Amino acid sequence: MSGALKGLQGPTDKDLLVGFETSDDAAVYKISSEIAMINTVDFITPPVDDPYWFGQISAANSISDVYSMGGRPLTALNVVMFPSGHLDMGILREILMGGADKVVEAGACLVGGHTVDDNEPKYGLCVNGVVHPDRIITNAGAMPGDILILTKPLGSGVLFNAVRSGKFPYGELEKEVLPVLASLNKTAMETALRYELHACTDITGFGILGHALEMADGSSVGIAVEHRALPFYGGALDMYKKGETTGSNRANRALVGKFPFTLECSLGKAEEEILYDPQTSGGLLLSLPAEQGERLLQDLVAEDITAARIGEVFSGGKTALVVR
Known part of the structure; x- marks a missing residue:
């Protein structure tokens, strides 16, 4: 659109x-x-x-x-x-x-x-x-040497579809997933603002790679996402293995494919598809200096926020997105 x-x-x-x-x-x-x-x-x-x-x-x-x-x-x-x-x-x-x-x-x-x-x-x-006009955080300020922190798991899109098709129990979705999706990103952002936060975006319909790409493009940097570090909702990857998907995966893959993109690791079909899973009320993708990242992770966990270091920012003459 x-x-x-x-x-x-x-x-x-x-x-x-x-x-x-x-x-x-x-x-x-x-x-x-x-x-x-x-x-x-x-x-x-x-x-x-x-x-x-x-x-x-x-x-x-x-x-x-x-x-x-x-x-x-x-x-x-x-x-x-x-x-x-x-x-x-x-x-x-x-x-x-x-x-x-x-x-x-x-x-x-x-x-x-x-x-x-x-x-x-x-x-x-x-x-x-x-x-404050001097304290605006955009998706265009990521800097080489930053690390990326994600504050909610991924995979809600396929779980919604799996509930509709009867492959995933609604009771488990209601217990484990919906409370996270309904939670505000308020505490996560207030915690992150105590640090030298360079860039932020929330992960929604374009999936983790689509929104990471927007950050890379806006910041004129490269972003490397560590697949093994990504947090997923329980059952999400299994649903892809069982053939479930979403109506947005293909479009999200096409969006990412328009830019320099490298897949450096060997992934199965399900592991690759979940990278394009559209999120609803997803977490924040935070970019900040590496030396501050571990302290922010500790603070987020202390606030009962699911947070993970999922990648890093590197210099480059053009936008690049790498999955390792």
Whole structure:
């Protein structure tokens, strides 16, 4: 879809600090020497049938874009598409309750929204936040010598599909996966901001390689991802081995294939496919100096956050993505 932006004239306002040119997570506009405004919007289709879980996960997914820019969410507007003639309005109420509870947890205010009738439920938030103009974190600041830390496991996309096809038990998804997906990236980012954080993005629909590629491209560096260090949800790799996949894997592979990409290790089909698995409300990918990484990992673990060192940044004249 990003190709649709080609040919559009970019904004020239000097106070627009972050626009769409680097595929960043949100836009940032300078209001004063002390305050910049963060704007983002996101909505998704239901990953699970439970409407309250759907509301929580979608809200956490939307709010994450403010955290990934180093900011604090202030207000949120509901974005709702709902088949009112086919589904009970009590379902919509549960979706909105899940979203509202997550907004409150984030310390923001739910101030309204917009609803349209549609054939399939969709829900998300337009979120506004603030950040100091000199402390914005983008996906374009990674530096050679940095290490990469990921703060949530991977593989939620294939697990959602596996539940629908009956290959994976919903009870296990609800116990082990949904609470992580519904958790805010607030604590992870607040912890990371104690260090010299160079770049950040959250891992969502493009998968780990797609979003690592965006960081490499925006930063004009190379990124090496260590496959053996990647954390996966229990059962995710096994689902790929059993033939399950997602509707986004092929497109995500095509995206990565447009850039210099090297696979230095020998991987089976399942091990390779999970690299393209689309995430919903995924973790943060953090880039910071190697000498600070171990202390940040310890701090994240102390906060009960699943965190792993998954790669490194290296210098190069062009974007490069390597899997080892």
